[in-house]
Amino acid sequence: MNGSRNGYLRRTALCMALGIGLACLAVPGAHAGNNDGSVVGHTAAGAVVTVVSPSTGLTRTITADDKGNYRFPFLPVGDYTLTATKDGQPLGEPRKVTVSLGNATVVDVGAAVNATNLNSINVTGTVLPVVDVTSTESATNISRQELARLPVDQNVTSVALLAPGVVKGNAGFGGIAFGGSSVAENAYYVNGLNVTDFYNRNGFSEAPFNFYQEFQVKTGGYSVEFGRTTGGVVNAVVRSGSNTFEGGTEITMEPGNWHSPAANHYDDDGNRYLTARRDRDSLIKTDVWASGPIVKDKLFFFAMYEARGSTPRNTNDQGNSITYNNSHDGFWGGTIDWNITDSNTLSLMAFSDKNSNVGDVYGYDYASDSTTGKTNEVYTDTGGKNWALTWSSYLTNDLSMKLMYGRNEREAFTHSQLDEDCNRVAATSAFLSEYDPGVQLGCTTSSTVYSREDTRKQYRADFEWTLGDHLLRFGYDHENDTSVSNQYYAGPGAIYYNLYTADPGDTIDNGGVVPAGYDAYVRARRYEIGGTFRTLNSAYYLEDNWQVTPTLVLNAGLRNDSFDNQDAGGHSYIKMDSQIAPRLGFSWDMKGDGSTKLFGNLGRYFLPVANVINIKQAGGLLDERTYYAFDGWDIEELNGVQYAVPKLGPQIGPVDTSQGDGSVRDQRSAVDHHMDPVYQDEAILGFQQMLNAQWSWGVSATYRRLHNAIDDMEISATPQCGGDGYIGWVMANPGKKVTVWGDTNCDGTPDGWIDIDTSKQGWAMYDADGNYLGQRGWVKPKRTYSALEFQLDRAWDEKWSFNASYVISWNRGNAEGPVNSDTDFDDTGRTENFDNPWVNLGGDGYLPNDRRHQLKLRGAYAITPHWEVSADADVHSGGPITGFGVGNPYDATDYHSYYICVQNCDSPVSEDRVYVHSPRAAYGRMPWTYTLNAGISYVLPFEGRGKLRVKLAVYNLLNQQRTVQVDQDLQTTISNSTNDTFKQSIGFQSPRFTQLTVAVDF
Incomplete structure (x- = not known):
């Protein structure tokens, strides 16, 4: 008995000494909510435990159970003071606790410590979550304070890339890939609101850095409250007000001449094929923020405004056109937090990332660096308003609830002056040989204009119920994702003109007859696809966190997802129910003192169908064709350029709407009646250990397997x-x-x-x-990811910090996911891979996101109390190169394939041609890339409170512009020859740029 007691005391003392409060006693920890954290631990049975936020006065009190276990769920991120009393007497000293996003901080209160067991342990008074032995997930937490020290560019993507196993996509459409998944499989949350772009899943709504308080990047093993992703999760919480009035301003400057020029690129014959040397970026942002109490201890606000001016310029690849962009939209955002009672809080978060950019397009002569006349204006409108209202409540001592309702808006509309003013005009060569107007036809080459407004309405309910050694977490999550989309031809009336020759009396496509006196006609085609497309995503989840022994936690959960993609008529187009996702994990406190953790989990994750599928296949189609006799040309002028449009003579025959009258067609032949969902299974086994109060290390193995594709x-x-x-x-x-x-x-x-x-x-x-x-028939889709991950971390101690991670991984299969990076195809869920059986035949191998080696280093060092230096390095091997052919040995199709023709390629008979297999990843790899960012900061605290921080950061310090994307078309036509531009570099690291940030907080 005494030995057990002494072991308990040593464990408690070590937890206090390390300043981390790990799972030192039997108490269910589990994952915290998706926009907050929790404090759990052990004290005397029946003790009254109170947690207080010194900054807001938020006070919560519960009674420990008969084993001394207590838990405070749904605590806003921040610092707290923890106390315990028994029969009116205090138990031990008050403890300072830091609650971080998505973590459980475990604190023992009131344990009597035997001094003979302490030895040289240095007891501290602050408890921080470093190794959470109650958690079975793989996650990286990064705070606002850490980001202020590090040279990390001011966007969420750069934060996510700090986590192990996260890499940039190597296609022109960008994005980031988690653990071998494609860039279109991730989820992004802000204060519990899902802000992922549900149109094609490659993007998200984003706020400035100063708006965020903390990020958590989940790379695997996340709990059942998270779903609709087979990649990773980026979870963020924004800043809030307190009882102290505070404010500040920050100016970020990136002048154009602080950007190193990108290199031009030339082919083997010395011809320039990419012109970039005169491209420049220029940015200035000014943030102003304020926070404080509206009613002390009750009602608080945080408000921020960002004025920003972005004026980049860029040339086209040929160097004969230059665009001057101008964007001056401001960002606004804020939070209001109301401590209604000690057991009930209400929080409102809102922000707008709406942005409008105008691009003035001019003719350009690269040799003389001179512009000619303005040729076009391009308008790009993105973003929208976002808000979430969250109510947290302690219903009883053991039962807590959190309700959230929110709205996420995203606009996507790119159009131009030519799109508005010019119809597209095309004619057959026979027509032009007889009726050549002597000027260009029409004044636009853009046939189609797209506009879209996406709105997500989300509500969810989350509950936590403590039952002895069991913590039950359950809830419901529902999203109504609506896209209002329109696709139409450019120009007045949205008409596309096609011109043909004919003889008088000829019958044309609509049954009309060419009238006497005319030998040519015009087809005026109005083609529109649009409508309101809705997707309903719902999920129930239940999870049991069982503290089996004082050192072993088992986590077992189920998530039941349902997806309902509807057509423009409101009918279910793709509907999948009862998608049961089991999650099972464990965490073993191996030494019983909270310093060493062995954990593992098994999980299944489902991926919803992006709204782009509804829009492209299940919309109302209007294909209206009206025919007219050709009555000559009208010569018009825009921006100094003359162009021809046809004069319309008498109408010929009826208006033809046989191809589409605007209604939604029967979708039963366009979608599988018994569709199975896309899902991925994942297994992780990991180990973490605290070496002392600052240092920790860890290693883990991950295996992922994708099942199915849509x-x-x-x-x-x-x-x-x-x-x-x-x-x-x-x-x-x-x-x-x-x-x-x-x-x-x-x-x-x-x-x-x-x-x-x-x-x-x-x-x-x-x-x-x-x-x-x-x-x-078709081959089945396959994708696997296997990885070993190593991490070493030294926590910041006001002097220095350091983090290193290395990942070795293998990403194989015949399907990258719902997009194709190697062929630059980002129509999510509509890839070429399975258009016919031959496209993916023989396509097994290393996939585009296979980065065999990844090394990441970051750290900061305080030279003096006022001067800090920092660095961030990312080194990884390049992705594989495939040589795509055209056609195959079995069929006359001309899609991308994994075969190239080597003999009799000119034969019109496919079986006479001779093909050889061109395997995936058979042509080497792209080069290793090295990215080093460096920063230096000057920090001057003000007397009283507040400080000045000046940070100069240089990104890509070595100005590496290595290749990250190449042309992978080995053959572009069915012929004996190969493509001259095969393996030609078409994507590169961004050039070096310098950023100066001046921030004053008071």
């Missing part, structure tokens, strides 16, 4: 009708059984459901003479 497939044959029975483009699961509406009795009319095993069927094969050879 993509568009062209089903050209069904089992019925002797291989006939064309269905068309279907959203389905490649390589699995598909059920679609089709022709069951071979009369040419769809009349029933047809089952097609797409692993064996669905694509008709014919020989050169048109003889039917049978059907071919």
